[in-house]
Amino acid sequence: METHWKEVAIGAGLALTIALGLWGIDITPIAVIAGLAVLLHLTLTGRLAKGGKLETLSLDATSPERSMVTFDDIGGQESAKRELLEALEFVSNREKCVQLGIRPLKGILMVGPPGTGKTLLAKAAASFTDAAFVATSGSSFIEMYAGVGAQRVRKIFAMARQAATAQGKASAIIFIDEIEVVGGKRGRHSSHLEYDQTLNQLLVEMDGINIDLQPSVLVVGATNRPDLLDQALVRPGRFDRVVRVELPDKKGRLHILRIHARNKPLASGVDLEKVAAETFGFSGAHLESLLNEAAIHALRRDKVLIEEEDIREAMEKIMLGERLDRKPLEEERRRVAYHETGHALVSEILRAGSVSSLTVTPRGQALGYMRQAPEGDRYLYSKEQLLDQIAIALGGAVLEEMVFGSRSTGSRGDFEQAVEAAEQLIYSGMSELGVVSKQHVRSQDIDGEVRSIIGHQEARVREFLGAYQDVIEPLAEELLRQEKLSGTRFRELMAS
Secondary structure (H helix, E strand, C coil): CHHHHHHHHHHHHHHHHHHHHHCCCCCHHHHHHHHHHHHHHHHHCCCECHHHCECCCCCEEECCCCCCCCHHHCCCCHHHHHHHHHHHHHHHCHHHHHHHCCCCCCEEEEECCCCCCHHHHHHHHHHHHCCEEEEEEHHHHCCCCCCHHHHHHHHHHHHHHHHHHHHCCCEEEEEEECCCCCCECCCCCCCCCHHHHHHHHHHHHHHCCCCCCCCEEEEEEEECCHHHECHHHHCCCCCCEEEECCCCCHHHHHHHHHHHCCCCCECCCCCHHHHHHCCCCCCHHHHHHHHHHHHHHHHHCCCCCECHHHHHHHHHHHHHCCECCCCCCHHHHHHHHHHHHHHHHHHHHHCCCCEEEEECCCECCECCEEEECCCCCCCCCCHHHHHHHHHHHHHHHHHHHHHHCCCCHHHHHHHHHHHHHHHHHHHCCCCCCCCCCHHHCCHHHHHHHHHHHHHHHHHHHHHHHHHCHHHHHHHHHHHHHHCEEEHHHHHHHHHC
16 A cells, blocks of 8 residues: 555656646756655665665575475584574474463574585574574664664564465574674664664564464574674574584584585595594584695596595685795705794604695795694693693794704794783692682782793703704705605604
């Protein structure tokens, strides 16, 4: 009816304008006023984008039939999947919820680092509940014009219900990625209240979700910054469930690798379990990229199978960056070779078999590097393990000083790691200071204890390297000649 009256009013206005023109009346002011009114209307409704082009709200309405993502397609998130499936039972068994007097589940918030599969979980939730799926991001709601964000919030809820009706679904899922943009704490933006008005409208829309209103709507949000969210948004009755989507463990990484290896021809010598063990800290997105980069490397070598060498190259590229064309001076290459040899020697002395590879090939910001093989997914560290980390970090600089008589700027990152580990020791109550708190200890006491810890480890490293004085030069010279040594070859040379 509203559209009908708008059409009548527009038609009447045009007829009147034409009549005035025929009567000889100057209609230029009327045309200008009408144009400004149209421009204002388009601006306030959020349909005027940069460059003067008309745009609609950027939302991707995807039906489960076109997005056949299931929970079986998602690896490494068994705990998150269980928690999410439990929450989705409230959506699937609507009749039973009504019988038990359970209020509808309005929102599920997924929290975790980037690349862990939050979007995939939302799509799988839509498939599991046979719901229409509408996806957007928090930034899609925000404009500089007051009222546009609130209008877009209303529009996405209307769009979700329309999509469910069109597809014959009983429910719809609205997925909002980076929800901290639209759901951030109110009062942070003092310049204008557009952010707050948009959040207020989202709160109103979520409060309006009713079990009797068909089709039903479930809001699924995703963020890696839950600390930025307004408390009114995450309280019970709005986002009723918070699902943690963390980085996968070794078993989860193996599952993810097997999923992404389905359409990739792997050579018989490729051991995905070994790859999973060496990729501690990788997200699902990293693991997908790992196999994709390995396939690209195999293509460059004109191979039909992805070999272990391709996967190792891809792993180093993801961790450190692409190989660089720059050629360091010979003096710099020698320093780098001895530096990395120092790291590797200390690492092997403290934990035999820990060196995976070392190289003097520039990659990313590094002129060379020594990569350790993780001993497992470790989440707790003892005092001895932290001291060993400090010793390994100092090994390069100490050997540089022993061979060349001075250190170089290449040790800066190593020192930062050593200081960080020393502070972790202190704040975990494992230093000479005993149990301390950041708020109740003097900074000079912390600085003094850090210097003491690092000084003791420097002396320890010098003792280690002095015992292997005879093999240092052969190891470094072989690294210079070959540019890269595997851990196995390094240990062979170390033992000779």
